[in-house]
Amino acid sequence: MNxxxxxxxxxxxxxxxxxxxxxxxxxxxxxLSAKLAKNIARPFGGGIVNTRxxxxxxxxxxxxxxxxxxxxxxxxEFNSMVQKALLEFxxxxxALDCYSLTQVPFGEKMPPEHKHTCSKYIRIACDIxxxxxx
Numbered sequence: 444m445n446x447x448x449x450x451x452x453x454x455x456x457x458x459x460x461x462x463x464x465x466x467x468x469x470x471x472x473x474x475l476s477a478k479l480a481k482n483i484a485r486p487f488g489g490g491i492v493n494t495r496x497x498x499x500x501x502x503x504x505x506x507x508x509x510x511x512x513x514x515x516x517x518x519x520e521f522n523s524m525v526q527k528a529l530l531e532f533x534x535x536x537x538a539l540d541c542y543s544l545t546q547v548p549f550g551e552k553m554p555p556e557h558k559h560t561c562s563k564y565i566r567i568a569c570d571i572x573x574x575x576x577x
Contacts, residue, residue, distance in 0.1 A: 444481070445567060445569065445570075445573050446483075446501045446543075446567065447468040447469060447569045447572065447573060448565070448566050448569040448570065448573075450467070451460075451464040451465050451467070451468035451522055451565050451568075452464070452562050452565060452566065453564075454467055454468065454527070455483075455540070455558065455561065455562060455565055456558055456562070458487025459481060459484075459486070459488075460487070460489065460499055461485070461488055461500040461501040461503065461561050462484040462485075462487035462488050462499035462500065462501075462506070463480070463481050463484040463485060463487075463488065463499075463501035463503070464565055465482040465484075465499075465500050465504055465506075465507065465537050465568050465569060466480045466483065466506050467480045467481060467484070467505025467515065468482075468543065468569065469507045469510075469511075469572070473486060473507070473510045473511065473567040475510075478511045480511060484499075484503055484506065486555055487499045487502040487503065489541060489547075489552075489553055490539025493549070493550055493552065493553070494541075494549055494550070495540060495541040495542035495545070495547065495548070495549050496540055496541060497539055497540060497541070497560070498532075498536070498538075498539060498540065498541050498544055498564055499541065499561075500532075500561065500564040500565045500567070500568040501532050501536075501539055501564070501568060502516055502533065503531060503568060504528060504529075504568035504569075504571060504572055505525055505528070505529070507572050508524065508525055508528060508575070509525075511572075512524065520537075523530065524575070526570075528571050530566055531572060532564075535567045535571075536563070536564050536567050540550070540576060544560070544561075544564060545557055545561070
């Protein structure tokens with residue numbers, strides 16, 4: 444398992460939400476403090492504050508890609524890369540939205556047993572990010 448994936452899963456199991464886990468595992472190399480990364484990503488867990496919209500792990504992936512590549516690539520190229528990453532996430536996970544992935548209703552807190560389920564989506568997000576670097 445790669446470094447980012449290992450750090451993200453370890454963090455997620457100990458408490459932070461899925462988006463915080465993904466962004467947090469890349470924070471240092473992106474020049475973010477752990478606290479800033481955690482605060483930026485906080486509202487994106489549970490599909491954006493438990494509304495079950497876009498998966499928090501996918502949101503974290505997009506944040507990382509933005510911080511890594513937005514200044515390096517032209518807008519069209521960057522947008523295309525992010526779209527491809529999201530399509531790959533959807534292909535591997537089966538959906539992009541939190542509700543389809545978890546079946547937890549709008550507004551409800553994520554049950555503890557979903558730590559295992561959501562860990563899979565964190566792995567997928569980290570794999571996609573790291574595959575882009577190769």
